[in-house]
Amino acid sequence: KRKIKLCRICLNPTEDDICHICQDETRDQNVICVVEEPDALAAIEESGVFHGTYHVLHGALAPLDGIGPEHLRLSELLVRIAGGRIEEIILATNPNVHGEATALLITNMLKEKNIKITRIAMGVPMGGDLKYIDKMTISKSLEFRRGI
Incomplete structure (x- = not known):
């Protein structure tokens, strides 16, 4: 029986010291997609469109719940950088208050570094009907619109 541990590079659960994603030499090792939890990594992987590496924070900022920056796996990200x-x-943190705060924290931590920092797009889901979309999602969709 094998024991599950965290990948020593990206912190995704794995049976090996280094997960299969970090071992994959065909991936772009110069791009890191930061996610809150392993299930977000799995969802992105399932899409089949991202070919870089990941970093799992194992949480998001939630000061009212006692979760501060020291509770996230940020030091490991800084070591990689x-x-x-x-x-x-x-930054592929969740589009909620905690995810936004976490993305802002990471952006501020990295702004002095010579690294491109991007945020996943947010907005109306494919197949969505605008009359059922909440005001914040409509607002973000308009804010992050792009040319066609």
Whole structure:
């Protein structure tokens, strides 16, 4: 019986020291997609469109619940970035108050570094009907609109 542990690079649960994603040499090792939890990583992987690496924070900022920056796996992210090969950080935290606060914290932590920082798009889901979409989602959809 094998024991599940955290990948020593991205902190995704794995049976090995390094997970299959971090071991995959075909992936772009210069791009890190930061997610709150392993299930978000799994959802992105299932889409089949992202070919970089990940970093799992194992949480999001929630000061009222006693979860501060020291409870997130941020130091490991900074160590990876200090290695010097990272060109882009994609912030894929959840589109809620905690995820937004976490994304802002990471952005502020990294603003002095020479790294492109991007945030996943937010808005109306494919197949969605606008009359059923909440005001905040409509607002974000308009704010993050793009040309066609």
